[in-house]
Amino acid sequence: MTDNVRVRFAPSPTGPLHMGGVRTxxxxxxxxxxxxxxFVLRIEDTDQTRYVANAEQYIIDSLEWCNxxxxxxxxxxxxxxxxxxxxxxxxxxxxxxxxxEKGWAYYAFDTAEELDAHRKxxxxxxxxxxxxxxxxxxxxxxxxxxxEEVTSKIAAGDKYVVRFKTPQDETLIxxxxxxxxxxxxxxxLDDKVLFKSDGMPTYHLANIVDDHLMEISHVIRGEEWLxxxxxxxxxxxxxxxxxxxxxxxxxxxxxxxKGKLSKRDxxxxxxxxxxxxxxxEESGDVSRGYKEDGYFNDAFINMLAFLGWNPGTExxxxxxxxxxxxxxxxxxxxxxxxxxxxKTKWFNQQYLxxxxxxxxxxxxxPILEEKGINSDVDYTKKVVSLIKERAVFVADFWDxxxxxxxNPTEYDAKAAKKQWKExxxxxxxxxxxxxxxxxxxxxxxxxxxxxxxxTSKEIGFGKVMQPLRLSLVGKLAGPDLFEIMTMIGKExxxxxxxxxxxxxx
Ligand code: GLU
Numbered sequence: 001m002t003d004n005v006r007v008r009f010a011p012s013p014t015g016p017l018h019m020g021g022v023r024t025x026x027x028x029x030x031x032x033x034x035x036x037x038x039f040v041l042r043i044e045d046t047d048q049t050r051y052v053a054n055a056e057q058y059i060i061d062s063l064e065w066c067n068x069x070x071x072x073x074x075x076x077x078x079x080x081x082x083x084x085x086x087x088x089x090x091x092x093x094x095x096x097x098x099x100x101e102k103g104w105a106y107y108a109f110d111t112a113e114e115l116d117a118h119r120k121x122x123x124x125x126x127x128x129x130x131x132x133x134x135x136x137x138x139x140x141x142x143x144x145x146x147x148e149e150v151t152s153k154i155a156a157g158d159k160y161v162v163r164f165k166t167p168q169d170e171t172l173i174x175x176x177x178x179x180x181x182x183x184x185x186x187x188x189l190d191d192k193v194l195f196k197s198d199g200m201p202t203y204h205l206a207n208i209v210d211d212h213l214m215e216i217s218h219v220i221r222g223e224e225w226l227x228x229x230x231x232x233x234x235x236x237x238x239x240x241x242x243x244x245x246x247x248x249x250x251x252x253x254x255x256x257x258k259g260k261l262s263k264r265d266x267x268x269x270x271x272x273x274x275x276x277x278x279x280x281e282e283s284g285d286v287s288r289g290y291k292e293d294g295y296f297n298d299a300f301i302n303m304l305a306f307l308g309w310n311p312g313t314e315x316x317x318x319x320x321x322x323x324x325x326x327x328x329x330x331x332x333x334x335x336x337x338x339x340x341x342x343k344t345k346w347f348n349q350q351y352l353x354x355x356x357x358x359x360x361x362x363x364x365x366p367i368l369e370e371k372g373i374n375s376d377v378d379y380t381k382k383v384v385s386l387i388k389e390r391a392v393f394v395a396d397f398w399d400x401x402x403x404x405x406x407n408p409t410e411y412d413a414k415a416a417k418k419q420w421k422e423x424x425x426x427x428x429x430x431x432x433x434x435x436x437x438x439x440x441x442x443x444x445x446x447x448x449x450x451x452x453x454x455t456s457k458e459i460g461f462g463k464v465m466q467p468l469r470l471s472l473v474g475k476l477a478g479p480d481l482f483e484i485m486t487m488i489g490k491e492x493x494x495x496x497x498x499x500x501x502x503x504x505x
Contacts, residue, residue, distance in 0.1 A: 005037025006217045009063075009070070010207065012044045013055035016278035016287060017062050019339075020222060020252045020261065023304045027249060028220045029068040030305070030327035040214060041073030043084040044207065046200050054281055056084075062275040065297050067320060080214040085206050092201035095209050095239070096162045096194055100142075104238035105194060107160045108141040109153055130190045133168040162195035164204075164231065164238075172230050177218070177247035177329045184230050192231055204228060208235045211244060220247045220329070247329050250308045251336040261339050263287070271341040275300065294393035295344070299351035303344045308337040317350055349392045360384045363394045371398070373405045382487065386479040400478070404487060407496055408474025415476045416504055419466040425505030427459075428467055432497050441490040443482045450482075471500035 009025040011017060017025075032039040041063070043056055056074070063069055070076065074083045082088055099105035108131075115129075122129040136143055141163065142150045154160065170186040194205040201209070211219060226248045236243035252261045255269060266273040266288070277289035290300045298320065305323050306316070309332045318326065352360070361381045368375050375383075387400040434453045438445050454464050469476055472484055472493065485493045 002035045002037075004215075004217060005032055005035040006040060006215050007032050007037060007220055008040035008042050008211065008214065008216050010042045010044050010210075010221070011059055012047065012050065012203075013052055013059065014047075014050040015052050015055055015280075016274045016276075017055075017059045018263070019273050019275065019290075019304065021059075022062060022066060022275050023252065023307055024220065024222055024249060025063060026066065026068055026301060026304050027309070027327070027332070030324055031218065031220060031329065032071070033324040034327055037217070038071045039068075040080070040216070041070035041083060042210060042214070043074060043086075044203065045084055045086045046089070046203065046206050048086075048198075048200070052281075054279075058276065058278060065275060065291055066301055067297055068301070085201075085210065088206075088210070089200060091213075092206055092209055093195065093199070096201065096205060099164070099194070099238055100162065102238065103165070105162050105164050106136075106142045107150060107154070108139065108163045108191075108193075109145075109158055109160045110140040111159070114140065131163065132166055132190045133187065136165075136191060159197040161193045161197055163191040164194050164235070166191050166231075166234065172233060174229055174233050175246070176226075176229070177245055178250075178332050179226075179248060179334055182226075182229070186230070186234075189230055204231055204235065208232055208239075212236075212239070212241050216244050218245045218247065220249065223248045223251050247332070250333055252307050253336040253338045255339050255341055260336075269341060271344070294395045295348050296351045296355075299347040300344075302351070303347040306337075306343075307339060308332055317347075317354070345392050352388060352391055352394070357381045357385045357388070360388060360394065360397075364397050367394070367398060368405065371405075375405060379404075379487070386483060386487075403473045403478065403484070407492070407499060408472070410474055411470055411500065411504060412475035415466075415470055419462075419470055419476070420500075420504045421463075424463075424467045425501050427464060428471065428497050428501050431464060431468065432494050435485075435490060435494060435497075438490070441486055443486050446485055447482050467500070467504075468497070470504070471497045 007028040009021075009028050011021055011025075029039050031037070041060070043059075045051055045056075060070075060074075072079060072083070074081075096105060100107070110131075115131075119129045131139065138144065143165070145153070166189045167186050172184045172186055174182045174184070176182055192204055193202050195201050210216075229246060229248070232246075233243055253259065254261050254265050261273065263273050272288040272290050272293050274287050274289050275291060277292040278287045279285070280287070291297070301320060302316075302318055302323070305318065305327070309327065311318070311326050312331055358381065361377060361384050364380055364384060365375065365377070368380065383401050383404045384397065387397060390400055391397055431450070431453070434449055435446070438449050450464070451461075454461055465481060466476065469478070469481055472478075472481065472488070478484060488496075
């Protein structure tokens with residue numbers, strides 16, 4: 001059953017790939033890798049009116065960044081190529097013809113205006129116009145017209161489409177790997193267009209023909225395609241082909257309110273909905289991306305995996321390899337998955353803690369360089385080890401650690417008011433003397449000397465330590481003070497205390 005697994009991700013290049021699309025790609029990837037199968041990328045670009053030139057490259061770059069590259073697709077292992085439907089367009093006509101020959105499809109000459117008139121008419125009577133068994137013989141098509149009429153219309157160059165002849169009075173019983181058995185009465189279906197008057201197939205025809213020719217074993221796609229399943233099953237039957245197995249993934253829902261997650265939710269609540277930043281070439285509009293916002297690709301993928309799937313255990317952190325091992329379509333839920341921007345940050349924070357100090361240092365050094373700070377690698381590594389716990393993004397490092405690299409120029413006003421009393425200046429001057437006298441400025445020595453001095457003065461620790469923190473950091477935050485002091489060194493420590501006395505006393 002899971003021999004020779006071949007799955008495909010089949011996006012339409014109509015714009016940047018939404019994170020829901022990445023989730024679909026990811027589940028296909030995980031399923032393929034789990035069964036040593038093949039993950040195919042097929043570009044479904046038959047709708048020329050919605051084609052966007054930079055979208056295909058964006059899709060490929062996104063898969064690369066997420067570390068889930070395709071095995072077969074445009075420009076790669078083109079065994080079943082081409083993988084762009086626009087480059088396969090000559091192929092589809094014969095399949096439309098074949099269905100006509102078999103009596104599963106027919107020519108329809110109804111013009112757009114005629115169909116519009118029917119729709120309007122129905123609307124006025126509170127009905128919806130459906131083109132199917134109940135009216136097809138009263139409309140302009142090869143089922144209603146005589147053979148001569150049809151031949152002469154075609155010869156005269158009249159525009160036509162090819163429609164599927166949906167069978168009447170049948171109950172279709174279908175299986176979905178996630179949803180189980182689905183039944184549908186074929187009388188509720190319409191005769192969908194398979195082939196358009198512009199000589200291009202519709203999504204339905206091209207999709208089925210290609211899945212068949214590319215030997216796709218499992219179709220894993222978003223729930224929005226579930227309504228197309230009956231037609232797709234009927235098409236397989238009409239062609240006499242074995243259908244692949246189907247799995248329709250649950251929708252990704254808005255963090256607040258009801259409905260499908262949209263780009264507008266992201267704009268409103270301040271999170272990206274795209275993996276990579278995207279520039280709309282026409283409008284120049286730039287949409288944020290997870291990558292540019294500072295998310296790690298493995299954290300992003302881990303988060304996405306949990307949108308609609310769970311391992312059935314408490315474990316939440318999964319490497320890509322672990323996901324491949326653990327992933328199971330049977331554990332994908334039927335109900336929609338609520339997206340949480342906070343949980344996404346949580347994943348990033350977890351992944352940040354899992355990175356080595358060396359990795360994080362390599363990411364931090366260029367940021368420091370940009371600020372004109374040429375920091376020693378080992379020093380930076382030490383800084384990173386002290387502050388990373390509080391960071392969600394590498395970009396948070398600077399706020400958490402700037403005082404390791406430069407003297408504070410401002411002091412938190414509220415804290416200063418509270419902690420810097422009239423007597424503080426004199427106390428801090430005394431402290432500078434204590435510090436000056438520490439010969440070997442190690443953590444232990446500094447701690448013993450300073451704490452000893454405070455104890456001998458019979459004052460609370462806070463009276464010294466808080467103003468000292470304010471002097472060194474500029475605010476009441478940061479790691480252990482003795483760590484900070486010994487990192488920045490005795491001279492800088494003294495200088496900062498002096499600066500603070502000048503400014504705050
Ligand atoms: N081209 C469709 C899309 O844009 C593919 C749907 C499917 O996977 O069958 O999502």
